[in-house]
Amino acid sequence: MVRVIVVLLGLSAIGVSLRTSYHSQHLLMPAEEGRGRHSKTFVVASLEKDDVSWLHKYLPEWHISRYVADNASANLTVPKNKGQEAMVYLTYMIDFYDNFPDLMVFMHNGRYQWHNDDPLYDAVPVLRNLQLPYLISQQYTNLRCVWTLGCPAEMELDKSIETIDASRTTEIAYPKAFEELFPGQTLPSTVGVACCAQFVVTREKILERPVEDYKRYRQWLLDTPLDDYVSGRILEYSWHIIFGKPPVHCPDPKECYCKVFGQCDLECVEGECGQHWPFPRFSTLPRGWPTVGWDGEIRSDEVLAGLRGNATAASITTEFGSKSSVLT
Template identity: 65%
Template sequence: MLWRASFRSVSPAAIGVPQNPRPTSISKAFVVASRAKDDISWVRKHLSGWDVKRFIVDSSFAQYTVPENKGREAMVYLTYIIDAYDKLPDVTVFMHSSRYQWHNDDPLYDGVPLLQNLQLPYIISQGYANLRCVWTLGCPSELKLDQQGNSDPEAEQSTQSTYPQAFRELFPGEQVPDVVGVACCAQFAVTRDKILERPIEDYKRYRQWLLDTPLDDDISGRILEYSWHIIFGKPHVYCPNAKQCYCNTFGLCNLDCDGEDKCGERWPFPPYSTLPQGWPTVGWDGKSRDQGVLANLRQVAMSSENQSA
């Protein structure tokens, strides 16, 4: 058993979640960054009602593609915003192509529940919401920009050392912050109105920076990963209380949380960055798991008002 769920119920209205969480009048798009070999059939199977915009970064013949496969998912996101700037839906979700990936904030790292439970009125009220509530990784201070001088070849340190100059180029005239913190990993929802708060020229400048920078893909992509919240109007350190985040963003208002950074094993820290072949019916130990086992893993790691009822 991963953790014991609380039986105390917290009303969504008590911490700011609007009533009527699933209006049907909200237009919404799913922008997915993918390669040609990726299988995204899970999106259309489980997320009816979404306008799916699949970008294929390694095919110039795809319906939606990018000027250059550079900067990882950031090139896709910026290209979509630029191309759709005058015809954006009410809410756009930017996400990666795999249904199961370690950075999905779910007990089984499953992207489907995240999107099925997304509280659209709350997203609209906020303008921007990260699809990750747990603080690991990225919060509360992923980049300590006032601590330069210690050279480290690791990607995180390289991002830290190159971020100040990149920030000056991306946000000319703004003061470089001492610290930047946001939960990883470049998957978020944003409204049309929030995107339109910036002129299209800003997004074109960000994309041109990606095209022109000599930085490696992983570094330039990570620089944008730790800039999206700033682009969409949040403070440099944006790490909401995990309990409130789960309730507001996903309607999970009955989680047992020991601190402000996580809620039990709602997101178990993975032993490896790559999920086992056959996940989730194959576990980390290589052994098969039936649906009953999977259901129990999910149940003991999360609880909501509906499940309690």
């Protein structure tokens, strides 16, 4: 009998050890001094062709929930590839509603993309620099501090449709969509938040809404006749409202960079901090970026380091172009 008890205790200890090892590897972040540990997950919107190995390589301490929107047989997928990243985000919130980690980063799949708030549009330093205690205290935080694109007023909704430029399709469609997404709420006169649908949110903040809300938002995406671009952008400019921020949510960029990314030496004027986020020439970066520049030139490590370092200056001219450029 004693031997049996010893064996059972040994198996129990092994089970605890395995569970601890699993959670340490997949869920827990290194302990912040005096702050304990927090589980954290990247929720990644992707297609079958996308390569997300960079996340495993550079941020191995994070758990990764990669959704493949165009593969119905994928381990994590969506009901329909529609509405851009919004379909993935809402599906994750529905799928894991009863089992969220402490902190979630909802993000696109590419390491280099102009959405990333970085001098070289590189997601690795953006994600490595996240100040997790601050993010947890805020419960919802946009992953862009720069005001360029989205702030301080992406949409002015008190205008008559006839006076709105026909190319501003999201602004035209937003009032009706808002009524359907947020029944009973008053349409705000202005909506402003920094683009581009990448944000951090805590479990507690998501759970403030019942899962039925997220199901309703997803059903709206599935049912709407609006095209993917417009329906996705409507959610892009609604996440902050869903998570309790005012319709215009444009934090001071200098304070934002300091508290969100620990970058407290930037000089900022009128929503911009020098060339920390340079306005891109095009919406697609050149093949081979950042080693290959906008004009096909090959750039050395020294040049790249200089571009990244010089971007903290308040006034600087670089090869990146100006806000008068048109994203195509």
